[in-house]
Amino acid sequence: MALRDSDPVEVGGYRIEDRLGSGGMGVVYLARSASGRRLAIKVVHGQYADDDEFRARFRREVSAARQVSGAFTAPVVDADADASRPWMATLYIPGADLGTHVREHGPLSAPRLRELAAGLAEALRDIHRAGVVHRDLKPANVMLAEDGPRVIDFGISRAAEFAAADVLTQTGRVMGTPPFMSPEQFSSPQDVGPAADVFSLGSVLAYAATRRGPFDSPSPYETAVRVVEGEPALDGVPDELLPFVRLCLEKHPKSRVTADELLTLLRDGGPAA
Structure with missing residues (x-):
């Protein structure tokens, strides 16, 4: 999916390269780390940033994903649940759902x-x-x-x-x-x-x-x-x-x-x- 003018250039220091998808809660971008590793970065929509319950839910998502990161999930690389728009970066998994x-x-x-x-x-x-x-x-x-x-x-x-x-x-x-x-x-x-x-x-x-x-x-x-x-x-x-x-x-x-x-x-x- 093509990037839009409103999309960020980088998130958390990771350079955004493409859109992977968008849903009710946020947008998922393809990004690249400084070493060249490809990442999938989930950035929540701005309207949820002031929702305390949503932020608690997002923190829980990050915590759960970190607990189970392994051979059968997408390992968490980085995250910031306290950012103006919370985000989480996982390793990019090539292929379709x-x-x-x-x-x-x-x-x-x-x-x-x-x-x-x-x-x-x-x-x-x-x-x-x-x-x-x-x-x-x-x-x-x-x-x-x-x-x-x-x-x-x-x-x-x-x-x-x-x-x-x-x-x-x-x-x-x-x-x-x-x-x-x-x-x-x-x-x-x-x-x-x-x-x-x-x-x-x-x-x-x-x-x-x-x-x-x-x-x-x-x-x-x-x-x-x-x-x-x-x-x-x-x-x-x-x-x-x-x-x-x-x-x-x-x-x-x-x-x-x-x-x-x-x-x-x-x-x-x-x-x-």
Whole structure:
């Protein structure tokens, strides 16, 4: 995307080279460090700079991303949550996100779906071991890097041990992307834990296999009802992947597999009878 006249020349001392994308909360730029390393810099929109709750949320995003930076995420290089427009720089990951790839090239093949499932299960395992719940796993937050998928954007994540006391989730807001949210994110958001990410993983895999979410509806309200009460539409999901997706999409959190268990099942060839 071409730079605009209103875009900064540099952020935090990093030279801006291009726009990578823009969303409701901010703009992501391609930048370069003094040594020539390419970075993705997320700069929040100016209207949120005076919002104390937003700044707290952004600080949490930076903290969560730093905790889980590793082989399955985009490592944080630098950040400033106190800048006039808060920003965070991560290593740039070449490649498209899963949503863009599926829209442009269609559903993934069965072997690639299995690789995606294993890669995302590994990513969630590491995220959960760090004590973090992502809460917004969706195709747009999965980058298809050459060495496997990377999970990005920890904007609404939170520490699992502080779930019940998190004031940012006690404002009555439903936070997430409805087609890829878990039932508990709608019905009891203060009780959301690692199992919610596993449910989202099942929806992401179904999307990658069929080019549609298992609970899609033109109405966000109807989508929410389907997530909480309805059966997932899994026509088109390859038979070999279907048992894994169903295990992820169990309605009750305690009935779902963990990321570790999913990895074991994928490695061993399938769920036990």
